[in-house]
Structures are given as structure tokens and as C-alpha cells.
Amino acid sequence: MTVASPAPHKMSARGVSVSYGDKQAVKDVSIDVDMDKVTAFIGPSGCGKSTFLRTFNRMNDTIASARVTGEITLDGEDIYSPDMDVVQLRARVGMVFQKPNPFPKSIFENVAYGPRIHGLASSKTDLEGIVERSLKRAGLWDEVKDRLSDSGTALSGGQQQRLCIARAIAVDPEVILMDEPASALDPIATAKIEELIHELRGRYAIVIVTHNMQQAARVSQRTAFFHLGQLVEYGETDNIFTAPREERTKDYITGRYG
Amino acid sequence: MAGPQEHTVKAFDQDISQLRALISQMGGLAEQAIYDAMKALQRGDLALAKTVRKKDKQIDAIEAELEKLIVRVIALRAPMADDLREVIAALKIAAVIERIGDYAKNIAKRVPMIHAEGEERIEAVSILPAMGQLAADMVRAALDAFSARDAVAAAEVHASDTALDDFYDSIFRTLVTFMVENPRTISQVAHLLFVAKNLERIGDHATNVAEMVYFAATGQYLAEAEAGESSGS
Numbered sequence: 492m493t494v495a496s497p498a499p500h501k502m503s504a505r506g507v508s509v510s511y512g513d514k515q516a517v518k519d520v521s522i523d524v525d526m527d528k529v530t531a532f533i534g535p536s537g538c539g540k541s542t543f544l545r546t547f548n549r550m551n552d553t554i555a556s557a558r559v560t561g562e563i564t565l566d567g568e569d570i571y572s573p574d575m576d577v578v579q580l581r582a583r584v585g586m587v588f589q590k591p592n593p594f595p596k597s598i599f600e601n602v603a604y605g606p607r608i609h610g611l612a613s614s615k616t617d618l619e620g621i622v623e624r625s626l627k628r629a630g631l632w633d634e635v636k637d638r639l640s641d642s643g644t645a646l647s648g649g650q651q652q653r654l655c656i657a658r659a660i661a662v663d664p665e666v667i668l669m670d671e672p673a674s675a676l677d678p679i680a681t682a683k684i685e686e687l688i689h690e691l692r693g694r695y696a697i698v699i700v701t702h703n704m705q706q707a708a709r710v711s712q713r714t715a716f717f718h719l720g721q722l723v724e725y726g727e728t729d730n731i732f733t734a735p736r737e738e739r740t741k742d743y744i745t746g747r748y749g
Numbered sequence: 750m751a752g753p754q755e756h757t758v759k760a761f762d763q764d765i766s767q768l769r770a771l772i773s774q775m776g777g778l779a780e781q782a783i784y785d786a787m788k789a790l791q792r793g794d795l796a797l798a799k800t801v802r803k804k805d806k807q808i809d810a811i812e813a814e815l816e817k818l819i820v821r822v823i824a825l826r827a828p829m830a831d832d833l834r835e836v837i838a839a840l841k842i843a844a845v846i847e848r849i850g851d852y853a854k855n856i857a858k859r860v861p862m863i864h865a866e867g868e869e870r871i872e873a874v875s876i877l878p879a880m881g882q883l884a885a886d887m888v889r890a891a892l893d894a895f896s897a898r899d900a901v902a903a904a905e906v907h908a909s910d911t912a913l914d915d916f917y918d919s920i921f922r923t924l925v926t927f928m929v930e931n932p933r934t935i936s937q938v939a940h941l942l943f944v945a946k947n948l949e950r951i952g953d954h955a956t957n958v959a960e961m962v963y964f965a966a967t968g969q970y971l972a973e974a975e976a977g978e979s980s981g982s
Contacts, residue, residue, distance in 0.1 A: 705827060734968025735830050744829040746761065747754035 499567060501526050501696040502547060502584075502666060507561035509542050509551060516542045518720040519561070524666070529688060529697045531707035531728065534717035535748060540700050543717070544668050547698065548584035549577055565666070582609055585659035589671035591651030593643030593658070598635050601643040601654055602626060605662040621661055629657035630687050649680025656687060660695075667691065669699040673706065685710050704744055708732045716740045764822050765832070768815065768839050769896060772846075775811040776892035778804065779846045780885050782853035783951065787881035789857055790944065791874060793864035801857035808850035815843040831965070835898075838965035842895065845954045845961075849888060852947040852954075859940040871937055876923060877944060880916045884948040887913065887955035894959060900966040906959035907971060913952035920945045 500523035509517040517539040524530050524547075532540040542551065549570060551557040563570050570580055582605070593601050602622045605611075612618035622639075626632040631653040635646070643654050652672060659667055669688070673681040688697060688710045701707050707714055708728060715725040716739070724731065724740045735741045742748050756762050782801050789798035819840045822828060828836050863871065887906055894902035921942065928938045963971040 704829070708829075732829050733833060741830045742754050745832045746756045746758060746826075746829075748757065 500524060501566065503562075503564045504543075504546070505562045505564075507543065507546055507559065507563060509539070509546060509560075510558045511554070512556045516720055517546070520717075520722045521561075522715060522722060522725055524696050524698055526665075526696045527693055528713055529692050529699060529711040530713045530715065531711035532698065532700045532715050532717060533702075533704055533707050533743075534723075535743065536702075538717040539720040540715075540717045541670050544670055544698060544700050547666065547668055548581045548586055549575075550586065552577065582662040583664055584666040584668060585662065585664035586668045586670070587652070587655050587659055587672045590675055591648055591655050593646070593651050593654050595642065595644055597640045598626075598643050598646070598654060599639040602657050602661045605658060609662050611662065625657040625661040626654075628660055628691065629653045630683060630690070631657055647680070649676050649683060652676060652680070652684060653687065656684075656691075660691070664695065666696045666698065669697065671700055671702065674702060681706070704732075716743060718743070758826070761822075761826050761828075761832075764818065764826065765835070768818055768822070768836070771811055771815045771818065772839055772842060773892060773896060775808055775815070775843065775846050776888065776895075778808050778811070779849045779853065780888050780892075782808070782850055782857075783881060783885040783888065783948075786853045786856040786860070787878050787885075789860045790863065790881075791878050793860070795861055795864070798857040798860035802854050805850050805854040808847055812843045812847045815839065819843075831968070834965040834968060838895070838961040841961050842958050845957050849951050849954050852951050856944050856947050859944060863937050863940045863944075865937070871927075871934055871941065874941065876920060877941065877948070880913070880920060880945065880948050883909075883913050883916060884951040884955070887952050888958075891955045891958035891962065894962045895965070898962070898966045900963050903959040903962040903966065904971060904975075907956050907963070910952050910956040913949060917945055917949040 502524040503522070505521045507517060507520045508515060520539075520543055522530075532544060534540045542557075545551050546559050546563055547570075551559055559571065565580070565583065569575070570584075594604065596604070599622055602625050603612075603618055606618060606621045612621055623632060623636075626635065631650060634650060635641075635654075643651065646654060652675075656667075656672075672688075673684045676684065685706065688699065691697060699707070699710065711728045713726065714728045714731040716723045716731065716735075716737070718739055724735060724737045726736070730736075731740065732744060735744065782804060785797055785801045788794065789801065819836055822836055826832075863874070887909055890902065890909075891906045893899070894906060924938050924942050924945070928935050931938075960971045963969070963974070967974070
């Protein structure tokens with residue numbers, strides 16, 4: 492065949508379901524995630540959006556009762572295949588959590604840890620370069636460059652979250668998953684994270700789970716609405732917030748839910 | 750989560766109800782202004798014409814009130830989806846109704862000129878009320894469509910504008926003929942031409958309201974929807 496195939500999706504989920512014991516948290520969800528795009532998952536508490544997000548780098552593996560069925564691919568490769576190196580996967584698909592969780596180590600070590608264990612730096616100078624570049628991309632460099640040996644936990648909440656983002660991008664991931672990355676932060680720190688997401692978009696595929704619909708509207712290009720474990724609607728963010736197709740989406744985003 | 754839903758924040762529902770009430774009130778006044786202006790014109794009722802001009806201030810006042818309400822709703826409630834479309838449509842509709850009120854006022858202003866003392870009664874006056882009726886009906890239908898969020902009714906109002914345009918063309922020809930035959934009446938009949946033009950403009954504005962109602966109800970633009978339909982069939 493000489494016909495060029497359409498641009499492949501960075502990650503694709505097909506018929507993904509997740510159960511915790513008897514309880515099915517995610518039901519038959521299919522979705523595609525692309526480079527240069529921010530995809531937002533929205534929905535009420537317990538709708539399965541975070542559980543679904545965690546299937547993208549197999550974070551649910553750590554929960555004994557969780558069972559994932561269906562297929563998820565990264566560059567066309569099944570991430571649940573037995574050949575998949577999960578440590579490698581999580582370097583390619585990084586994650587940022589709701590509560591900033593820096594290691595109880597220096598700022599420098601927080602960022603340097605990943606590249607070092609993954610063997611990404613060939614020398615000390617090289618490693619320092621990676622740390623500086625990562626902190627710059629995370630918009631934190633100017634605030635911490637003179638105190639890299641201070642503990643990461645001594646930073647403010649917003650700075651800690653940007654440190655965690657720097658840590659995630661230090662291993663040069665392709666996809667970044669963010670689970671409520673700004674919900675524990677004040678509005679200024681939130682705005683900084685949102686600005687950062689905007690800047691990072693060109694380099695990575697970003698998936699963000701958020702309860703804050705205005706935030707989803709501000710930072711994402713695509714929005715997926717989940718309800719009771721199902722994907723109700725997935726489309727361009729512009730359309731979801733101005734003229735959603737589904738009644739359930741409309742009721743949720745206009746504040747009529749429940 | 751099925752069925753007609755109220756907002757979890759009840760005050761938001763109150764804001765929306767108030768917004769709709771103000772639009773209907775404003776629309777009712779504009780509609781009445783058209784009827785009264787045409788009645789004043791037909792009967793040469795200068796007192797009624799004066800009332801129409803005075804009452805226009807009420808329409809302006811409601812427009813100002815609506816604008817404040819809408820700014821507040823956008824700032825405090827951050828409306829989304831159909832709420833957002835309705836609020837934006839209401840803002841635009843308020844401005845359009847204000848214009849419609851101005852046209853009615855302008856018709857009322859011409860009544861004394863048309864019925865100047867000592868002037869003979871112009872026969873041509875009798876053909877305008879039917880056009881006035883049609884224009885006022887369009888305004889009412891467009892506003893009813895807004896209250897009911899009825900996209901189908903809105904599309905009908907949109908389609909009925911052609912009838913009003915035809916009316917205008919026909920009255921224009923009649924009035925020009927009348928002027929040719931009765932040159933002494935030219936200045937009075939020229940005012941009637943403006944009355945007809947004002948009614949035609951009112952129809953255009955009612956059509957604009959209908960377009961906004963359609964957008965608020967469906968999230969689609971009427972022109973695009975119609976283009977899509979004709980290319981699809």
C-alpha cells in the first residue's frame with residue numbers, strides 16, 4: 492500500500508472496563524488521545540474518570556482487587572501485554588497527582604532521581620542539565636535555582652506541584668497524566684499550573700482529570716464527560732461547553748446535575 | 750437526572766426567570782408600541798402618538814436593567830451550554846427590542862406631520878395597518894418562540910419575513926403612484942413611505958430575534974442549519 496495512513500493516535504483505549512471486586516467502576520470506554528492536545532476528563536465524583544485515567548499507565552496494577560479488561564495502546568502497542576515493561580511505561584506515561592508528593596529529598600534530587608535510575612544522564616554535568624531544563628519547563632527554575640539543595644517539601648504547595656511536574660518531565664515522557672493537579676492549590680498557583688499546561692502542550696499528550704469545569708474549559712482542547720462509569724460524550728472542548736450533544740452532559744456542565 | 754432540571758444553585762434559576770420575565774415585558778411594550786403607533790396613524794390620534802413616544806423610555810429602562818442583570822449572571826454564575834446561549838441571546842435580543850421600540854416611536858413622531866391641520870385625509874393611510882399588524886405579529890411570534898425556546902417557531906418567523914418584504918414593495922409602489930397622481934400630498938406621503946420602511950425594518954429585527962432564539966434553543970446557527978438541510982436533500 493502506498494496510501495499514507497492517517498496520523499496514529501498517541502494512546503487509544505478500546506472497550507476498557509475496570510472493576511474493583513464486584514463493583515464496576517468503568518464500563519466499556521473507548522477514547523483516543525493525541526499529541527499536542529490537552530484532553531480533560533470531567534464528571535461527578537465516583538464517575539470513574541480517575542480510575543480510567545490510571546489505566547493509562549497501569550497505576551491500577553497496584554490495587555489488588557482492580558481488574559482491567561479491554562485494550563489500551565501506546566503508539567499502537569498494547570500496554571497490558573506481558574512483554575510491556577511497566578517501569579518503562581510509567582517513564583513514557585508520567586503522572587502528577589492531586590496532592591503534591593515530592594520525595595523527602597532535595598529539590599535537585601527530586602528531579603534527578605528519575606533520569607538517574609533510567610540511565611538518561613551520561614555524566615554529572617549532563618544530569619545537571621536535565622534538572623535545570625526540567626525545572627525551567629515546569630516554570631520553577633527562577634524560584635529555586637539558588638537553593639537546589641533545600642528539601643523539596645519545604646516549598647509552597649504550588650511550587651511543590653510544579654516540582655512534581657518537573658520530576659515527571661525529567662524522564663522525557665510522551666504522555667503526562669494529571670489527576671486534579673490544581674485542586675489543592677490557591678487561585679494564583681492554579682493559574683501558574685494552567686499556564687504551564689498550556690506551554691507543555693506542544694511537547695506531550697496531556698490528559699487531565701478535573702472537577703473544575705472552568706479549568707477544563709480553559710486548558711483543554713478536548714473534553715470527555717463521564718457519568719456512572721460510562722463515557723457519555725467526548726468532543727471538542729468548544730462544543731462541549733457551548734452546545735453539548737447529550738442531555739446528561741448539558742445538565743452536568745450547567746449545574747443542573749443531581 | 751432526567752426531565753426538566755433545576756439548577757442546584759436555586760438563585761441561578763431565579764436569575765434566569767427574571768431575565769425571561771424582563772424580555773417578555775420589554776417585548777410586550779414594543780409590540781404594544783407598534784399597535785398604538787399604527788392606531789394613532791390610522792385615526793390621526795395625536796394624544797396616542799404622544800403616549801407611544803413617552804412610553805419608549807420604559808423600554809429603554811428595561812433594556813438597561815436587563816443588561817445589568819446579564820452582566821451579573823455572567824460574572825457570578827459563569828453560565829454554560831444552553832444557559833450561556835440563552836443569556837447571550839437575551840443580551841442581543843434586548844438591544845434589538847430597543848431598536849424596534851425606536852422604530853415604533855419614529856412612526857408615532859410622524860403622525861402629526863401626516864395629519865397636519867387643514868390637510869386632507871390621505872387615502873393611502875388605510876393600506877398600512879395590515880402591514881403594521883404583520884410586523885407586530887412577527888415580533889410577538891419571535892418573543893413567544895424565545896419564551897418557549899421553540900426552534901421550529903423561530904424558523905417560521907424567519908421564513909415569514911419574505912411576506913413583509915413583499916408587502917413593503919407593494920406599498921412602496923402604491924405610495925409612489927399616489928404621489929404622482931396627487932402632487933400636493935407628496936410631503937405627507939413621503940412620511941408614509943418612512944412608516945412603511947420602519948415596519949419593514951421591524952420585520953428584519955424580528956427575524957434577527959428569531960435567529961438568536963434558534964441558536965439559543967439548538968446551539969446551531971439558523972443560516973447554517975438551512976444551508977445544511979438544502980445541500981443534504
